[in-house]
Amino acid sequence: MIEGAEGVLTTTGTPIGLLIRNVDQRSKDYSNIASSYRPGHADYAYDAKYGIRDHRGGGRSSARETACRVAAGAIARLVIPGVRIRGALVAMGQIEIDRSRWDWAEVDQNPFFCPDPIAAKEMEGYLDGVRKSGSSVGAVIEVTAENVPAGLGAPIYGKLDADLASAMMSINAVKGVEIGEGFGAARLSGEDNADEMRAGENGRPSFLSNHAGGVLGGISTGQPVVVRFAVKPTSSILTPRRSIDADGQEVDVSTRGRHDPCVGIRAVPVGEAMMALVLADHALRHRGQIG
Amino acid sequence: MIEGAEGVLTTTGTPIGLLIRNVDQRSKDYSNIASSYRPGHADYAYDAKYGIRDHRGGGRSSARETACRVAAGAIARLVIPGVRIRGALVAMGQIEIDRSRWDWAEVDQNPFFCPDPIAAKEMEGYLDGVRKSGSSVGAVIEVTAENVPAGLGAPIYGKLDADLASAMMSINAVKGVEIGEGFGAARLSGEDNADEMRAGENGRPSFLSNHAGGVLGGISTGQPVVVRFAVKPTSSILTPRRSIDADGQEVDVSTRGRHDPCVGIRAVPVGEAMMALVLADHALRHRGQIG
Amino acid sequence: MIEGAEGVLTTTGTPIGLLIRNVDQRSKDYSNIASSYRPGHADYAYDAKYGIRDHRGGGRSSARETACRVAAGAIARLVIPGVRIRGALVAMGQIEIDRSRWDWAEVDQNPFFCPDPIAAKEMEGYLDGVRKSGSSVGAVIEVTAENVPAGLGAPIYGKLDADLASAMMSINAVKGVEIGEGFGAARLSGEDNADEMRAGENGRPSFLSNHAGGVLGGISTGQPVVVRFAVKPTSSILTPRRSIDADGQEVDVSTRGRHDPCVGIRAVPVGEAMMALVLADHALRHRGQIG
Amino acid sequence: MIEGAEGVLTTTGTPIGLLIRNVDQRSKDYSNIASSYRPGHADYAYDAKYGIRDHRGGGRSSARETACRVAAGAIARLVIPGVRIRGALVAMGQIEIDRSRWDWAEVDQNPFFCPDPIAAKEMEGYLDGVRKSGSSVGAVIEVTAENVPAGLGAPIYGKLDADLASAMMSINAVKGVEIGEGFGAARLSGEDNADEMRAGENGRPSFLSNHAGGVLGGISTGQPVVVRFAVKPTSSILTPRRSIDADGQEVDVSTRGRHDPCVGIRAVPVGEAMMALVLADHALRHRGQIG
Numbered sequence A, B, C, D: 001m002i003e004g005a006e007g008v009l010t011t012t013g014t015p016i017g018l019l020i021r022n023v024d025q026r027s028k029d030y031s032n033i034a035s036s037y038r039p040g041h042a043d044y045a046y047d048a049k050y051g052i053r054d055h056r057g058g059g060r061s062s063a064r065e066t067a068c069r070v071a072a073g074a075i076a077r078l079v080i081p082g083v084r085i086r087g088a089l090v091a092m093g094q095i096e097i098d099r100s101r102w103d104w105a106e107v108d109q110n111p112f113f114c115p116d117p118i119a120a121k122e123m124e125g126y127l128d129g130v131r132k133s134g135s136s137v138g139a140v141i142e143v144t145a146e147n148v149p150a151g152l153g154a155p156i157y158g159k160l161d162a163d164l165a166s167a168m169m170s171i172n173a174v175k176g177v178e179i180g181e182g183f184g185a186a187r188l189s190g191e192d193n194a195d196e197m198r199a200g201e202n203g204r205p206s207f208l209s210n211h212a213g214g215v216l217g218g219i220s221t222g223q224p225v226v227v228r229f230a231v232k233p234t235s236s237i238l239t240p241r242r243s244i245d246a247d248g249q250e251v252d253v254s255t256r257g258r259h260d261p262c263v264g265i266r267a268v269p270v271g272e273a274m275m276a277l278v279l280a281d282h283a284l285r286h287r288g289q290i291g
Helices: A027-033 A043-050 A056-061 A063-079 A104-109 A117-132 A160-169 A182-187 A267-290 B027-033 B043-050 B056-061 B063-079 B104-109 B117-132 B160-169 B182-187 B267-290 C027-033 C043-050 C056-061 C063-079 C104-109 C117-132 C160-169 C182-187 C267-290 D027-033 D043-050 D056-061 D063-079 D104-109 D117-132 D160-169 D182-187 D267-290
Strands: A084-092 A139-146 A174-179 A197-199 A205-207 A225-231 A241-244 A250-253 B084-092 B139-146 B174-179 B197-199 B205-207 B225-231 B241-244 B250-253 C084-092 C139-146 C174-179 C197-199 C205-207 C225-231 C241-244 C250-253 D084-092 D139-146 D174-179 D197-199 D205-207 D225-231 D241-244 D250-253
Touching: A027 A056, A043 A056, A043 B267, A056 A063, A063 A267, A084 A104, A084 A117, A084 A267, A104 A117, A139 A267, A139 B182, A160 A174, A160 A225, A160 A267, A160 B160, A160 B174, A174 A182, A174 B160, A174 B182, A182 B139, A182 B174, A182 B225, A197 B241, A225 A267, A225 B182, A241 B197, A267 B043, A267 C267, B027 B056, B043 B056, B056 B063, B063 B267, B084 B104, B084 B117, B084 B267, B104 B117, B139 B267, B160 B174, B160 B225, B160 B267, B174 B182, B225 B267, B267 D267, C027 C056, C043 C056, C043 D267, C056 C063, C063 C267, C084 C104, C084 C117, C084 C267, C104 C117, C139 C267, C139 D182, C160 C174, C160 C225, C160 C267, C160 D160, C160 D174, C174 C182, C174 D160, C174 D182, C182 D139, C182 D174, C182 D225, C197 D241, C225 C267, C225 D182, C241 D197, C267 D043, D027 D056, D043 D056, D056 D063, D063 D267, D084 D104, D084 D117, D084 D267, D104 D117, D139 D267, D160 D174, D160 D225, D160 D267, D174 D182, D225 D267
Parallel strands: none
Antiparallel strands: A084 A139, A139 A225, A174 A225, A174 B174, A197 A205, A241 A250, B084 B139, B139 B225, B174 B225, B197 B205, B241 B250, C084 C139, C139 C225, C174 C225, C174 D174, C197 C205, C241 C250, D084 D139, D139 D225, D174 D225, D197 D205, D241 D250
């Protein structure tokens, strides 16, 4: 990057490097899991693969890594300036939002990125209880991208929905991804799931619904792209769980150090970033393919 | 490939080509959708991207393409001979199986790959009604891979779960993918979702549950890999739906020709094949990485 | 592809498959090299890697494979319609052309793709002698691409010259690749090697020479892209050579069957095709990168 | 990486990041080329592509970038511990070494990495004259890898020689790459170019020559891999050359600041690093492919 007019940093066309220094590390907090495997965490699988593991801060399996994704996503948004990407938390543990109360303006008014002010209030007390009990809960995140042009993606290799699924599933602790109606589509009839079209502006269709979530046959339709993903409850909890250590001995493991009772909350900006990265990538590929 | 001892075909180490000729095409059946866009189908998105479309048989967006995946999956299974991959249909439209009745032997005893004989019976009449009414329904498929060694995958780039999500979402008509507990994990507490471990054989852990679906932190745990995906109802239905044509004119579209009332049934072997392909690929990468 | 107006085949935007059937195979010709390694050929290296080898026609190591490249190159040329790609043979064994006699029109007037009519005449008798003696000779091929716009390539990853080098070196029997002045540049002074510029048309430079061969810093300059590559003499010759067989026993090997005394001649259209493929790929990437 | 026993840094299996800070920059030295294009340099091509250029230190086109390659190559060597990689300068401008005097021990005894002590002496005075006259010269570098096992590479996609060609050509200022006999092979007969084999140790062949440079049909033969590449004379010279500026105006350009009269000398360790990177990559791929 170089400094252009009025001190604005401008790219010179080549790869951009990002460096984020971790200035708030407390490696000692993790000493008790140096050789014990936290159930539900990557500890055992990592060790089974590499035979060596940096336990401090969770090492390479830590969600700290997503900070880079958020930074990269901010740059990706510049590549697709017309596209509006917004995320929200739509469920936390047992609490689901009421979609009839959805208000994007509420998302920044509560610490949960929750678009339903009444559910957000409820989550406050709920999460407090979870934290006090040393437990954790999962969450469901929804990310929407508006003004995505029709035509991004491809019918077989490089499908937009396949890339979105990969991108969201790659976020730490995510166990499920759905697009548009998602798993709900399995229960619908063909008539109900079809997004009917009427003549719209500029020869483009006006869709009467968006069960497809903006992607059909691997290609964007011009409707908002809607992706949801499920985040499992934080696996590092204070309650002791049965496990084994690196020597195969049976142990009880409980986590100390800093941990979230609901890691899903932090996943909202990460999901937005992954949406931006996938769409920016596809916008560039589409330009290469179609001109 | 060359013919080895006793007429057995043997690979020579280099890429294998597959050619499947479509000997049962009836292109005329599709003439009425040559210039009209079927709602819920890729027709419009494809045309918006390329400006040209082969409507016959659905063209490049047709699920016929998955025949190649199944053939390739058969070869992929040879790469991971110890791994057992099996798929089953666990929901069709409104009907879900009762997991307490799960019997793998039943899967080949009914035309739906359904592991629950009672649900299978119910589906028979249900699907008949759907077909007669010219409608369609969706389905949920579950694919399981047993004897997958711990260590396949990687913590950030090349995550096993991200590649599985991409592979399954790339199957035609799939709108959601989940691993292990999936979306259900969002509702669990950290205690309930953790797969506790006890000392097992050969220094390996014996897991007390498999909420993780065999993947933690992007790496296989040695437990069965469990993936579910949702297939939307077939979008080509006999009931007329409102749409537009390539000139932007409003039309009604109904499909003639051969179509499934539940395309999800055919997705069972496709899902198995994608599981085999992803695991074979990761087994080779793992061998390269770790030796 | 679909048939468009007036029977013209038109792509629908998705991958194009090519199938070339070998209708002129004589596998028996190769029986004497089934278990013996031809010196200078890939036989031993292939067997050392895979432990299994299809000796018929040279198997996977045969230059027959380049037929696909030529076919693909014909399609690649359609992607970059303004670019003119031409190849010529500039040396055969000990005979080099005189560049002052270069005439592109001569290339199609002799069986060697030689642009120098006097050298072509000389090659005729020379190659006849080589053939009669059961020997073979190498060749140097030059491929030129005119009207390549400035800007294709990238400064580090995806350099145009690195991709050209890879493409040409991947052709069977090629042992060297050079761009512009090539190895000759090592002997020049900085003054002599610099391609000076004067103001040209439309704000573009008018270069006074083309030592760079149209690529500087991994990016095309707008000058003709000039690549040369060396093809070794055909390794399958009639003269017996000392070798070993698959059991490690010492043997003498001589080749029967159909073989060229100068495989380099056939490399001319292959080199043109590889140039077209690399440039078409970079033109698409450039459009994606820059718009 | 983590600190293991006795303070030794050990990788944890995941990607290794390298950061090299440029602590000796003198950006002002480059102010006179901020808007003028140096002939023979990437300035114009870069600007033609991106429309924006960081002229300081040559920006993204600077060979400073190769510092990372050398650092990465040091790690790559650890992946293939048995392989011995050595590079040498075999020609500088008009001076070529006498191969009968080749002595690897001499390479570290002179500032040119020259294996011929008499040529090295000659180069000293020669280069001094070049420097004083404000000019520059090119060079030819040879890199050899010994103890490379037979079998690395593949017959069509992922050829070892194609990857070596790409790697070497990607080094700044390189204009030609050859393997083994290289361009000289074009002048040889098939008899002379064939590397005959006799029964060697452990069932492996003992080759009587190495015209192939250790690669046949894209796969290593077990002989030393020998690659040569030509480096053009440094394009930044003190002698004024005719050029244009970013506005298309005719100017004279001469370079100030720090510059080498023979950038090829520095290319010796870079070439070694690229050899190590390609071989390490292929060793891992081979392990994945063959086990």
